[in-house]
Amino acid sequence: SDKQRKDVRVWCDGCYDMVHFGHANSLRQAKALGDKVIVGIHTDEEITKHKGPPVFTEEERVKMVKGIKWVDEVVLGAPYVTTLKVLDQNNCDFCVHGDDITMTAEGVDTYHLVKSANRYKEVKRTAGVSTTDLVGRMLLLTRNHFRQGSAEYDIEKEGSSNMGQESAAKSRGPVVVSSCRLPKRSYSSVMAKSPNPGDKIVYVAGAFDLFHVGHLDFLEKAKKLGDYLIVGLHTDPVVNSYKGSNYPIMNLHERVLSVLACKFVNEVVIGAPYCVTEELLEHFKIDVVCHGRTPIALENGKIDPYAVPKTRAIFELIDSGNEMTTERIVERIISHRLEY
Ligand code: CTP
Numbered sequence: 101s102d103k104q105r106k107d108v109r110v111w112c113d114g115c116y117d118m119v120h121f122g123h124a125n126s127l128r129q130a131k132a133l134g135d136k137v138i139v140g141i142h143t144d145e146e147i148t149k150h151k152g153p154p155v156f157t158e159e160e161r162v163k164m165v166k167g168i169k170w171v172d173e174v175v176l177g178a179p180y181v182t183t184l185k186v187l188d189q190n191n192c193d194f195c196v197h198g199d200d201i202t203m204t205a206e207g208v209d210t211y212h213l214v215k216s217a218n219r220y221k222e223v224k225r226t227a228g229v230s231t232t233d234l235v236g237r238m239l240l241l242t243r244n245h246f247r248q249g250s251a252e253y254d255i256e257k258e259g260s261s262n263m264g265q266e267s268a269a270k271s272r273g274p275v276v277v278s279s280c281r282l283p284k285r286s287y288s289s290v291m292a293k294s295p296n297p298g299d300k301i302v303y304v305a306g307a308f309d310l311f312h313v314g315h316l317d318f319l320e321k322a323k324k325l326g327d328y329l330i331v332g333l334h335t336d337p338v339v340n341s342y343k344g345s346n347y348p349i350m351n352l353h354e355r356v357l358s359v360l361a362c363k364f365v366n367e368v369v370i371g372a373p374y375c376v377t378e379e380l381l382e383h384f385k386i387d388v389v390c391h392g393r394t395p396i397a398l399e400n401g402k403i404d405p406y407a408v409p410k411t412r413a414i415f416e417l418i419d420s421g422n423e424m425t426t427e428r429i430v431e432r433i434i435s436h437r438l439e440y
């Protein structure tokens with residue numbers, strides 16, 4: 101007698117080039133339709149045949165999808181037109197895709213085979229994000245994405261040296277109060293589950309703009325320093341004050357969604373102060389603070405944001421072993437621009 105229920109295995113496939121929270125959201129919905137999510141990823145060769153070369157290599161694309169918390173298995177070399185054979189080979193019951201039509205270079209619906217076999221389900225495509233849209237933001241140096249959120253993130257209100265948070269961010273004049281010296285404040289954070297008693301809590305902070313393989317390798321190492329990983333995300337004005345130009349490419353809201361989809365992350369602080377204060381360390385009961393090998397900008401050109409954890413000897417530098425940066429992605433896009 102076989103009373104054990106068999107796992108429902110769900111197949112998702114695609115290019116997953118420049119992985120964003122729209123991809124993650126489709127995989128989250130796929131997970132809700134079954135028990136296991138198996139993601140088939142097209143090779144660089146297959147993508148080049150159908151729509152021109154991808155921005156990211158197949159190794160990078162596989163790594164990014166493996167980092168998403170709703171993904172159970174990743175298979176490289178999925179056929180562009182989903183076959184019943186590939187579903188069967190991977191013991192998948194059905195295939196899930198967003199509710200947009202995708203075609204081969206010849207104009208064939210890539211899901212026609214699984215649709216006629218009744219092994220196809222649709223999920224809602226996430227509005228407002230796509231690779232094309234992100235590439236546009238990078239090439240055109242637009243700042244409109246800042247204005248989609250609340251006025252709090254409107255960069256035009258900011259003084260260029262402002263590393264402040266809400267109260268400072270709303271003032272128009274020169275910034276007089278440094279976030280390091282602000283009085284007690286409250287924090288907005290999102291978490292999947294709260295830490296267990298005795299958990300060693302690790303804290304990192306940054307922009308995490310265009311969440312990429314460098315971030316992923318960094319967060320994997322940071323997570324290994326403890327049991328529970330909290331990621332603080334700086335507001336858009338703060339990121340713009342140390343990155344300049346039209347950074348961040350993704351607004352705070354979008355960066356929160358991307359970081360939350362990462363399997364190493366337990367909690368995200370929305371709009372974390374630039375300086376890691378005593379108050380923040382107490383509030384989140386932080387045991388270790390770390391940063392990667394990228395440069396650390398000083399607040400107002402003077403104050404080390406990690407001065408407090410350094411004094412307490414709970415600060416660690418991590419080598420992610422990965423050279424990817426947000427700026428490098430933008431360079432890649434610009435050098436590929438003729439292909440878009
Ligand atoms: N997807 C989604 N919402 C988005 C973008 C993609 O739900 N905003 C889904 C697609 O519907 C598909 C999966 O993510 O089920 C992987 O698709 P992929 O081929 O990588 O994505 P594209 O449709 O090419 O998306 P993009 O243009 O953003 O690369």
Ligand code: C5P
Nearest residue numbers: 306307308314318391392394420422424
């Ligand atoms: O630049 P950003 O603020 O997004 O970086 C967030 C964190 O990820 C920082 O601690 C940075 O040093 C780290 N990082 C890394 N390796 C990379 C890219 C970022 O360790 N390739």
